[in-house]
Amino acid sequence: MNIRKIRSATHQMPAGFSLIEIMAVLFIIGMILALVGPRVQNAWSTGKLTTTKSNLKSISQALDLYYMSIGHYPQQLQDLVEKPKGADAKNWTERFMESIPTDGWGNEFNYKKTPKDKNPYELYSYGPHGPDADSAEYISVWNDSKKDK
Numbered sequence: 001m002n003i004r005k006i007r008s009a010t011h012q013m014p015a016g017f018s019l020i021e022i023m024a025v026l027f028i029i030g031m032i033l034a035l036v037g038p039r040v041q042n043a044w045s046t047g048k049l050t051t052t053k054s055n056l057k058s059i060s061q062a063l064d065l066y067y068m069s070i071g072h073y074p075q076q077l078q079d080l081v082e083k084p085k086g087a088d089a090k091n092w093t094e095r096f097m098e099s100i101p102t103d104g105w106g107n108e109f110n111y112k113k114t115p116k117d118k119n120p121y122e123l124y125s126y127g128p129h130g131p132d133a134d135s136a137e138y139i140s141v142w143n144d145s146k147k148d149k
Contacts, residue, residue, distance in 0.1 A: 045128070048104030049139070052125050055101040056141040059109060059123060062096040069093070073121050077111045103139075105130065 062080045067073050070091045074080060080096040083089055102108055103125035111123050119142055127137040 048128070051104035052127075052139055055103060056109065056123060056125065056139070058101065059097070059111075060141045063111075063121065063123070066096050067120075069096075073113050075113070077109065103127075107131070 059077065059080070063073055066080060070088055074084065074088070077100050079088065079092075081099055082095075083092045100109070105125075105128055107126055107130055109123060109125055111121060113121050123141040125139045126133045127139050129137055
């Protein structure tokens with residue numbers, strides 16, 4: 001009986017994981033991240049683009065409502081949420097939007113009236129690269145392609 005106690009005491013495994021086991025787990029985690037990571041990144045980018053297009057459409061609808069109520073498009077987007085000063089104030093009865101949303105990247109939308117162009121106004125986002133982006137990357141309300149400037 002003493003011999004069994006001596007053998008079991010000398011053959012005990014140390015507690016914890018071996019270096020090989022830890023490396024195997026890290027390898028498996030790395031492979032999962034390599035496979036899933038790009039898909040998550042792509043979904044994130046697609047979500048921001050979809051948010052931007054949706055917000056552009058919402059602002060465009062509010063601009064059209066403003067036009068129907070006041071008779072012309074506003075001077076600035078802020079006129080959709082706050083009563084403008086001057087002649088426009090008399091026909092302005094309520095907000096056309098609760099607030100002006102930002103694009104999917106957190107930037108403000110760009111708006112300007114263009115009465116002599118084919119569209120009465122320009123409304124666009126700079127896109128994922130912000131104000132430093134090339135104009136070919138702008139996302140316009142008038143089409144799904146990029147805005148030409």
